[in-house]
Amino acid sequence: MPWRVPPADRKAGTAPDPYRVWLSEVMLQQTTVATVRDYFERFTARWPDVSALAAAADADVMGEWAGLGYYARARNLLKCARVVTDTHGGAFPADHAALLGLPGIGPYTAAAISSIAFDLPHAVLDGNVERVMARLYDIHTPLPDAKPELLARAESLTPATRPGDYAQAVMDLGATICTPKSPACGICPLRDPCRARQRGTAPELPKKLPKKAKPVRHGRVYLGQRADGAWLLETRPDKGLLGGMLGWPGSDWVDTALPMPESAPPCDADWQVLPGEVRHTFTHFHLILQIMTAEIRADATPDRGHFVDPAGFRPSDLPTVMRKAFDLAR
DNA sequence: TACGCGTGGTG
DNA sequence: TCACCAAGCGT
Numbered sequence: 001m002p003w004r005v006p007p008a009d010r011k012a013g014t015a016p017d018p019y020r021v022w023l024s025e026v027m028l029q030q031t032t033v034a035t036v037r038d039y040f041e042r043f044t045a046r047w048p049d050v051s052a053l054a055a056a057a058d059a060d061v062m063g064e065w066a067g068l069g070y071y072a073r074a075r076n077l078l079k080c081a082r083v084v085t086d087t088h089g090g091a092f093p094a095d096h097a098a099l100l101g102l103p104g105i106g107p108y109t110a111a112a113i114s115s116i117a118f119d120l121p122h123a124v125l126d127g128n129v130e131r132v133m134a135r136l137y138d139i140h141t142p143l144p145d146a147k148p149e150l151l152a153r154a155e156s157l158t159p160a161t162r163p164g165d166y167a168q169a170v171m172d173l174g175a176t177i178c179t180p181k182s183p184a185c186g187i188c189p190l191r192d193p194c195r196a197r198q199r200g201t202a203p204e205l206p207k208k209l210p211k212k213a214k215p216v217r218h219g220r221v222y223l224g225q226r227a228d229g230a231w232l233l234e235t236r237p238d239k240g241l242l243g244g245m246l247g248w249p250g251s252d253w254v255d256t257a258l259p260m261p262e263s264a265p266p267c268d269a270d271w272q273v274l275p276g277e278v279r280h281t282f283t284h285f286h287l288i289l290q291i292m293t294a295e296i297r298a299d300a301t302p303d304r305g306h307f308v309d310p311a312g313f314r315p316s317d318l319p320t321v322m323r324k325a326f327d328l329a330r
Numbered sequence: 331t332a333c334g335c336g337t338g339g340t341g
Numbered sequence: 342t343c344a345c346c347a348a349g350c351g352t
Binding site for chain 2: 034035071072241242283284320
Binding site: 024025026027028029030031032033035036070072073076103104105106107108109112124126127128129167168171174175180181211214281 | 343344345346347348349350351
């Protein structure tokens with residue numbers, strides 16, 4: 001992983017860069033290593049340190065984050081970079097409580113930065129560690145109720161020496177051996193002390209409370225383009241779903257398919273229904289979108305959004321649901 | 331406290 | 342095809 005310092009380098013005195021540790025840990029929140037890798041490389045190439053990121057334009061950072069999801073992370077990333085630059089002299093504080101007070105840094109990330117970047121003995125508790133602790137101690141209390149007990153177990157196992165290596169090791173164990181399905185107990189370094197393996201309960205742990213079903217919502221978006229190639233887009237409000245991201249103007253998203261929610265087009269034009277539909281699943285609902293397209297007259301003034309000329313438009317700046325709409329219309 | 335908040339891989 | 346899952350945080 002490009003954000004890791006290999007053991008040999010660390011032994012030779014190369015400490016991890018707190019900026020890179022922080023950036024990788026925020027990207028890794030609820031996100032897989034495979035997905036994060038390319039984003040991490042693009043971010044660090046474009047913004048090599050925290051002051052460079054702090055000086056970036058909001059739209060550039062949101063565009064670079066597009067597709068990674070949980071966009072509040074990107075807004076908080078910028079806030080945090082600016083706080084570190086403006087009030088901490090451009091250096092991340094080597095202090096767990098101070099880290100915890102920064103935007104977008106919660107209990108997990110504060111512990112990860114403390115231990116990995118600063119060698120401070122704080123216990124990380126992510127999904128991997130929860131699973132490892134639940135199995136190691138055969139804890140059947142369902143999540144999230146079990147969290148305090150799992151945290152206590154994780155803290156009691158965190159060593160005073162090399163806590164950062166330990167944190168990464170226990171997460172690696174969860175990611176590669178103590179996996180959610182079909183755990184590889186046969187090659188696990190903790191197979192002897194593991195109570196769940198002894199009792200045969202490992203595959204069913206950790207227990208989780210049942211999740212709510214996802215409702216289906218419906219809506220409509222407008223993809224308008226002028227003869228000069230400019231697209232009519234809008235920057236969504238900072239709060240809520242896809243907050244701060246670029247997107248197509250459209251209707252509210254409602255729970256019933258018919259009638260299609262009333263929505264004034266963002267600009268006067270001869271809008272046509274595009275055959276087909278966009279389907280997308282968010283954290284807590286499924287969405288089905290109807291796509292409207294039109295060529296917009298050169299002298300038209302939009303009621304919503306702004307025109308983005310083709311030279312300045314990168315489809316990769318769009319969140320995935322909006323990029324799906326673009327792909328369908330192309 | 332419980333809920334809102336994305337996405338892509340996987341079995 | 343689809344539910345589950347991933348290195349969580351803010352409100």
